[in-house]
Amino acid sequence: MFKFSSINNSRKQIFQAIIMIGLLSFLMLSPQLYKHALIVSNDFLFHMNRFYDLSQQLKTGHFNYFQSLYGFAQSGRIVNAMYGMDFAFIQAIILAIFGTWFKFQLVSSFLCFFVSGISMYSLTRYAKVDHSYSLVAAIFYMSTSTIAYYALVTNFSGWGAAFLPLAFLPVVYMFQNKERPIKPLLLGIPIALLLSVHLFSTVLAVLALIPFYIYTFFTCRNKLVMIKDTLLAIFVAVLLSANTFGAIYDLSGDDLISPYAVKDMMANSTSFSIGVPGWATLGLIFSFLFIFQAVSTGVFWKQLSHFERLLNSVGIFFLFLSSKFVPWNSIAARFTFIQSMQFPQRFVCVACILLLLGWAIRMQKMSENPSINNQSVQRIAMIFFATLALISCNNINLQISSSSDAWSSDQPIKDKAATIIESDPEKIRQAFGGNNPLGTAFKAVDKSTADYLPRYTDEQFKTYGTYAEEILQNEVNVTKKITSDNRIELTWENKLPNDTTLLPVTIYNRTSVELNGKKLSKERYEVSNIGSLIIKAPKGENTVVVGYDPSIIFKISIVIKVLSLLVLLTYGVKAFMKYSFKNKK
Template identity: 35%
Template sequence: MKKKILNKEYFVAIVILTIISLVIVSPQIYKKSIILGSDVMFHFNRFYEISKQIDSGNFNYFQSIYGFNSSGRIINAFYGWDFSFIMGLLLSVVKTWTKFQIISSFACSFIAGINMYSLCKYVKLSNKVSILGSILYMSSAAVAFYPISQAFNSWGAAFLPLLFIPAVKAINNPEHPINIVGLATTVSVLLSVHMMTLIIGLMAIVPFYLYSLIKTKAKLRWIGQMFLAMGLAVLLSANSIIGFLDPYLSNNILQPFHLQQMSGDIVKFLPVRNDLHNIGLVYTVIFIFAISMILLNWEKSYLEEKFFIVIGGLFLVLSSGLLPWDELPNSISVLKTFQFPHRFDIVSYVLLILGFSIIIERISIKQNTESKTVVHSLVVILCFMSVMNVNAFMNSQSWIWQGNDPAASGNNKANLRIENPNLIRKAFKSSDLTKGLNAIVKGTPDYLPIPSNSGNDSIYSNNPYEKYIEQFVDNPLKVKKTITNDSELKLEWNNTSNNEKEVLLPIVIYNHSTVKINGQEVNAKMVKKTDLGALIVRNKKGKNEAVVGYRPILNIKIMFALKLVGIALSIIYLFRKSWFDTDLIKKRKQTIHL
């Protein structure tokens, strides 16, 4: 009977969260619009690359052989190949940018809601409060800015609540504090989805595990199980780890641009709508209420509540102007890698909404039916305001698509290759996905190989965005690009002059690249390249040919084999644990019966 009730609760939650996700994306569905945010073309190229590889059967883990102008640059290996594959597969199925964007936006909202619901249920909240907490989270700026502007950190936010489930167990279960499979699996998923979210999330769960280690009596067992979790995470992420480290460690890789004044990207507490730079009225009320309730009732509060509020509050401070963000990175240079301070509030949204939900639950338990209804109704009002804020945002973005500047949702104006708004819409609506990719072309130099004696500052001081366009997009050399049977890039061009002059080819060369020029294999470390890694060769008279591939130090197939071993070990461990727990329950029942 209890199992049926639980199933009914989950069914109700799924239905409600599905409806909320549909409400969030409904303006885009009605208007059949495409929201062209600032980073949309970068991610569209990522997913087109995988989609085209799936359709053609030409698989290349490292090089971009279809997307990014078939430049051979490494993108998906840096940004998480596994999740890119899922998104590329979706694109292969739906075949249009409109359907892809609507479905992926719905999925981001729904997955965030389900994962937050799972966290709420894990801390034993009622179904009603768990659903309300999930709605608040999935409609927050942390999640909603993927549907609103295709900000990819929202996908990290969608999975982040799962990271706190094993963290909560660590402080609440001193006898068995380490959830080996739960921790390893969540770390592996987040590593593939959004690495920066994983790094911030790991920073947030460190206090949970430090407390757990201090409190446990079996410290050696704790350490052993933590190493097992770390080992399993490495197995599950083997391809992601090698895919990132191989090009990163063997080249001098250009880092994303570091802001000189980071205070422009803090979060503020203004009584306006909730967005990436404003907590907004609804969430300011929720956060301050949750923090003040726990601090004012510190002695009566449970341990996990204190953790949620203190850590959530600290990350809120980190993301705000309460810290000197223009001066602090000069003393702690590693902070520059985070780029935008507002990224830290992703932890606050998870933990402070969770803390708020626990407080609402506790208040409700102490009230009679009528008072409980009032409390829940007030939270429903907050949920309504938050969801409708996102719906209004989506409505505005969808209207932009229908206006005179369809690309105005992001900073795309300078990168338009088509000026006529009707032609822009037609390009992105075409069944030929490349027409949309060619309508807006951005010169994004992030993670390109640069000379070993160069630094980020020197490269960015010479406008690498413009150089990228010149070298890889608008390269004057007439080059024909094809894919070989080994899924490598083949470039062919003719030298009609009598001079064997040097030419710049629109292909990126890394130190582990394989390079053949006119049939002769050459060392990738010895070839001549531009500051952005474009190949420079001396061409002969007549027909010329260059074939470029990539050979990592460890075969990526072996890494996938290790991933499969990790998956198999996880399944075996969970099966054995389930069998052991079931057997233990049976023995206890027999003992009680006797």
């Protein structure tokens, strides 16, 4: 069994780690700062609509958990309720504080790098790895493509990966405590945190924890206690994520359009490479590091502890899953539901965490080995790997610099990243900057996405094109405003009596519709394939008010979530005070 050495986790070392991780996070982003460039990429407009909607709700005081009152063309479509509402709210606060898209993107990207580094450092230190090796592992992790692609293309799995190392704290605890291997809060809180950020990252965490759990269960002395603590951990995660599950229940009566399926999965799987890291390439440094770790695991298998064997084996397995060694296209052709996973390269973030942790533990053990207890050798090894980590950060710096150049070009936004409304590049830049309101940007460019729209037909149709036609490019001259009770009011004029109009607003199963002050039953109106309201109205000016009526189950879930957070906060304050009092003694 691997013996976790007792290393003093001093405040000075923690401070050094925070400063170094913060400095490198800033340096990786620095080209974007001095070029004063916005990086508008594939997913930027989708997520910015989410955050803009909530930031405006904060500013105006008009709160609606489900409907988009300000984002997504004020269409009332539901996104945040299904896509990490809690974390979107935090991002909205950042946007409201800093007030411009440029400042927001810089701060949000900086925090993603910083959190990823701190999370990885915390994991390695919790495994009792020396400060220096922990810091190098953290620098490696924060410079992986998985993290960097939030800054480069606003891929939100980067934020999920930033918190993912925390989900493996319970793994370390399992091997430290054989009598009672599961600590409910230590397992439940990270899972709840991931649920509030990125659902697929939560799935990855659970899948990766299963092998460790099975091994621990069969070696545990008290299996009943372990089962009880596991159920408590699940209970904690559910309580802290009650609003998420409540929203899913509320929308279970709707057939929602899933994020698009990727047909060419092989193009989005990982491969070893000798250049800089990319979307589907590991790059020279991480190719070397992971191959080195895999080979050393095989060569030194008998010398490794059970913990190291399992850690490296699971890491190698997830690296294999993410790779082109798996015939993903052939598998997806047989089992089409796999295409909804979209990108096999997402598995690589688990491999990064586990293999880096395995590497750090291996380096720690080598430094403690009397047969190679040579300070010169240890220093050379440390300098070598620290240099690789810094070069890896420099690679990200160069990629961000290259991506930043597009903003000052004649094509600041690529066509595939947005629906271009304003063709003049200078006007596009002005729409995103200066003293213009944040919403001005969406009048210059927008993104046609269909995620979580309701589907009202079994027939195949182009969801993105339909959304663009019915919502973004709707030709009806409609005036929209938000009512005092947080609903969307649409006013337009009919030139003919009983004229049928398709309005740019989305109707779900629990959506309420009023026409000229009278509530309509579902039989009184129709909806399009994606839920756009189709309604007959008299000649002249007409007003439709669209709201959302959440179920009692959802309302109860909000109460449970708030109470759970209050209990957790109280527990945390008491634990901190107890710890501080103990240290003073």
